Amino acid sequence: MNPVDKTAPSQTESIAFEFDLHHSPEKVWRALTDPALLTEWLLPVVGLKLEPGAAFMFKTQPYPGWDGTVNCRLLEIEAPRKLSYTWGVPFLDTVVTFTLTPTASGTRLSLVQSGFKQDQKKEFGGARYGWTMMGGKLVDLLARVS
Numbered sequence: 001m002n003p004v005d006k007t008a009p010s011q012t013e014s015i016a017f018e019f020d021l022h023h024s025p026e027k028v029w030r031a032l033t034d035p036a037l038l039t040e041w042l043l044p045v046v047g048l049k050l051e052p053g054a055a056f057m058f059k060t061q062p063y064p065g066w067d068g069t070v071n072c073r074l075l076e077i078e079a080p081r082k083l084s085y086t087w088g089v090p091f092l093d094t095v096v097t098f099t100l101t102p103t104a105s106g107t108r109l110s111l112v113q114s115g116f117k118q119d120q121k122k123e124f125g126g127a128r129y130g131w132t133m134m135g136g137k138l139v140d141l142l143a144r145v146s
Contacts, residue, residue: 003111003135007128012121014114015128017135022106023142029080031142032098041137043070050077056085066090087113092123111135 006016021028031037038045043058054074062068066089075095076084084097094115101108111131116124 003132003139005128005132012118012124013116014112015116015124015131017111017131019109019111019135019139020103020105020107021109021139021142025080025100025102025107027142027145028100028107028109029083031138031145032083033079037141037145041141042134050074050079052077092116092120092127094127 003017003019006018007014031041033048033050035045035048038048038058043060046057046059048054048056052074056072056074058070058072060068060070069089071088072085074083074085076082076097080100082097082099084095087094087096094113097110097112097114099110099112101110113127113131116127
């Protein structure tokens with residue numbers, strides 16, 4: 001199932017998505033934390049260690065005004081329930097939180113990116129678009145990995 005955008009129309013500070021996945025929380029957790037799998041659906045990850053406070057980065061193609069680096073720091077790790085980290089680029093300083101809830105058919109994955117400022121409507125829209133696209137890639141990845 002593709003992501004469902006749960007962001008309220010009036011919301012400008014955070015975006016929220018929900019996925020009802022037919023996969024175990026452990027499998028979904030692995031897709032959120034295994035560097036090889038993250039690279040397949042999100043972005044190439046460098047230096048990820050699952051320890052509170054650990055710094056890591058996502059690295060992708062640069063484009064004008066951005067070198068392609070997302071600097072992150074792990075804030076919360078509760079395997080296989082919750083993962084939260086900062087998401088920092090020169091023009092954005094937010095927090096991404098994944099919450100996994102077991103369901104009768106698999107896992108409900110909640111994704112929230114919070115901390116957008118009023119003058120960041122372009123970044124807010126870009127993140128919303130990005131998570132929709134990458135969320136679809138996550139669903140496809142989970143369907144093909146064991």
